[in-house]
Amino acid sequence: MSKVHVQTTINGDQVEFLCVPQQTMLEALRDVLGKLGTKEGCGTGDCGACTIMLDGRLVCSCLMLAAEAEGQELTTIEGIAGPDGLHVLQRKFLEHAALQCGICTPGFIVAAKALLDRNPNPDEGAIRYWLAGNLCRCTGYDKIVRAVQDAAKELAYQA
C-alpha cells in the first residue's frame, strides 16, 4: 500500500512524515514521530487521553486521520511548556495534586488550555462540562477542577 506524504506543523516545528491512509493522527504521533506524550486510553474517542489541538480546535487524535494534518497546525502536550518553563496549568496541576497516576494528565492539560484560551474566566460548571470528554479514573476530578480554576485566576492576574 502506498504511503501518504504529509507536511504539517507540530508545536511550531515544520514536520514531514509518511503514513498509511488509514493511520490515525495518534498512531502517527506515537509510532511515526516518537511523540509519546499523547496517550491512548481507548482508541474510540471516549476517554480524551489522546487530546491535541488542531488549529485551535480540540480533537481526539485517535479519531483523526494522520493525512488530515496536511497544512494544519497541531499542538500536543510536548508543546505546552514554553521557553520560560512550565505553563501555568502544568504548575497548578502539580500544586493542586491534580494527578495521581498521570496517564490522563496530558489530555486534561491540552483540553484545559483550549478552554482557557477561549474562556479565560470559566465557572465550575463550565470547566466540568468542557472537560467531560476527558476521563480520569484516579482523582474524582475535584483537584483537576480546582487546578484549572486557580490557573484561570493566575492568568487573569497576569493579563
Place this chain on the structure above:
Amino acid sequence: MAEAVDLRVVGTTPVRPDGVDKVTGRAQFGADLNMPNMLHGRILRSPHAHARIKRVDLSKALAMQGVYAAVSGADFPMLASGEVSGEAGGDLADIARNVMARDKALYHGHAVAAVAATSLEVAEQALDAIEVDYEVLPPVLDVLEAMAADATLLDEQCFTKGLSETPDKPSNIAAMVKLARGDLEAGFAAADVVVEGEYRIPMAHQGYIEPHACTATVNEEGKATVWCCTQGHFDFRTMTAHILGCKIADLKFIASEIGGGFGGKTVVYLEPVAVMLSKKAGRPVKLVMTREEVFRATGPTSGSVVRVKVGARKDGRITAAKAWLAYEAGGLAGAPVGPGVMSIFAPYDLDNFLVEGYEVLVNKPKVAAYRAPGAPQSMHAMEVALDDIARQLDMDPLDLRLRNAADEGTQAPYGPKFPPIGFKACIEAAKKHPNYLAQVPEGAGRGVAAGFWFNIGMQSSAEVRINEDGSVVVMEGNPDIGGSRASMCLMAAETLGVPYEQVKTYVGDTESTGYCMVTGGSRTTFATGMAVVRACEDIIAECKARAAATWGVDKDQVEWQDGTAVPAPGVNADVNPLSLADLAASASATGGPILGKASLNAQGAGASFSINFADLKVDKETGAVEVLSYTAIQDAGKAIHPAYVEGQMQGGAAQGIGWALNEEYIYDQDGVMENAGFLDYRMPVASDLPMIDTEIVEVPNPSHPYGVRGVGETPIVAPLGVAANAVRDAIGIRINDLPMSPPRILAALDAA
C-alpha cells in the same frame, strides 16, 4: 510512634518528584517503550464464552511473510496448583490458564493463541490465519444458576474447598468461607426490629485509563528483560517464572510508570506471552491491549448476590446479624469472597452473627483485585440493612452506627482484637460536619454509610544512599501509582532531619533493589515507608559512627539533630557539627560511600474506617441521579502527604459512585459482554460529580513510626451504601440492586 510529635516535613504537601515529567508528557508508561528490531504481538481470543478447544493450528499463520512467532496453550507448561501470597493472590495454575487457555475457553475473550509480526497489521492478519476447532458448550452466566446441582460444569475437577468434608461431586462452587459467633437464634429473638433483603450487583471494572502493555526481549542466552505497567514487578517476575517454568534469575522486570491499576494490575496477562513470543522470535516483542480487550479479558471484580438479615433492639443495639454471599469468580477461581465475608460486619461490635460466602465459577472474565476487593459488595448490603433499621427506629443513621461501632479492644468478626482504630472518631466527625448539619436540599435525599478495609503489610526493602554532595537517594521497589515517591521522600526527610528537596526517591527494577510486594492492599506507604524509615535510621547510625571516628569520641557520644551529627551534651569535644554534606565529603577518609538499608515483613497494618454521606437528587422523568454534595471522612492514621490522601478519598468516592449509579457488565445470552467500551460502560465524568469534600481523621497506627494506616482502598467501600440510602431517602423506595441506572430507577418509580 515516638516521633509523632513535632513533625516538620511529614504532613506537608510538596510537589512529587515525578510530577514535572507527568505534566509535560515525558513520563514513560507501559506502551511508551519501543526497542530496535521490535515486533508487534496480538492475541487471539475466544469468540465463545464456554467451549472445549479441540485443535489449534498455527501453521498457516507461521507461514506468513513477516510473522516470526506464534504460540498457543500447548507451548506453556501445565502447572500444578500453587498459591501466590497477598492481595495479588490466587492459584498460579489458574493464573496460568487465564494467561493462555489450554483445553477450554472459559469466557468470551479468553486468550487462545498469540502471534508476533513485523507490524500490527500483519499480526492481525496472522490471527485470522490461525485455525481453532471449538466444541461450543452452554455458557453459565448467572451465579445462582451456576450453584444449582444440575448446572453445566466449567471445571470437572472443581471440588468445593473450605467445607468440613471434600464433596464427592464436582460443582461450580470453588470455595466456601464461613464465620460465626454467639447464638443467632437468641439474638434474633431479642430483637425489636428485624430487616432482611437480597442485593445483587453485577461485575464492574477497575477502569484504569491505561490499557495493559509490555515489551519483552529475550536474548540468545535465554535472559529476558520485560518492561511493563504493573503494580508489582517483583511479583510479576515470580508469576512469569512459574508460568513459563524458567528461573527467576533469568528474568529482569522493569516497571514503567503506571496509568492506574486499582488492583487490576496485580496479576500478569501479557508478560508471559510476550516473553514466550520473544524467545521464539529472537527479537523484542511489544504487546498492548485495546480497550475492548481490557474489558473482555482483564479485571473485573465479582458480581454478587448478598442476603442479609439484621435484628436490633429499640435502642439501636444490634442483637444478631446473618449474611449469605455468592460471588462470581469468572471462569477460573479467585473471587474475593474471603474478604467479603470478613469485612461485612467488621465496623460493628456484634455478639451474634453468622456469615457464609460462596465463590462461584461462571463463564465471565476471571476476576482480579479491585480496591478493597470483596468489601463493597457485602458491606453495601449491611449498610442498606442498617439504614432500614434506623428508619424503623426513627434513629439518626450515625447514632445507630455509633451505638454499635467497633473500637479498640473489640473483637473483630474475623478474629483479632482491634488495636486503636478510628471508626468512632469518623462518626463523631461526621456528626459535627457542616455538610451533615446542613438541611437536606428540597427534593433531595441523604444517605450515610460506613467503609472499612483491613490493609496489609508484608515484605518490603529499601536502600538509602548519600551522594557526594549530601543529597539523598531512596531506592525502593513499589511502582508509584499515586504519589508514593513523594511520601517516601517525606518520611526519609523527616527521619534524617533534612529538607524534602534534598531527597529523591526512585523505583528500582528487580535487579537494582530488593523485593517489594505489590503496590496493593494499601501497603506501600505503610510497609515500604517503614523500610525507608529503617534504612534512614541505618544511615543515621552510620553517620554517627563516622562522626565519632572523626572526632575521636565514642559512638554513643554523638547525637543526630536536624540532619547533623553533634556531640552529645556534656561531651567535651571542641568540634563543629557534621552535616550529611560534610560527612559525604569526608567519606573516602571515613570508610567509603555512605549507604543504609532495611528489609522487613511489616506487621500491624492497621484497619482504616470511614463514614461517607451524600445528598442526591433523582429526576423522576429520566431516572437520572444528580450528586449534589459528597462528603468522605476517613481515618488515615497519619496523613504523610495530606493532598494525596484526599486524592485517594476523592478518587475512591468517584469510583464507588460510578459503581452504584451506572457501571455494570451487561451480557447477552451467549455470554458476550455488550458494553465493552467507555461509551457504554459509563464511568463518571467531570460533569457527573460535584466537589468531593474530605476530612482526614488521624488516629495513629501504633505499628508505624509515623502512625500510618493504608488509605487507598477504604474510600471505595462506603459510596455504594451511601448512594443506595440517599436514593431511598429521595424517592421513598428501596432499590436493592445496583447500579441504580436511570432505567432501574424509572422501573422502581413505575412499580410504586
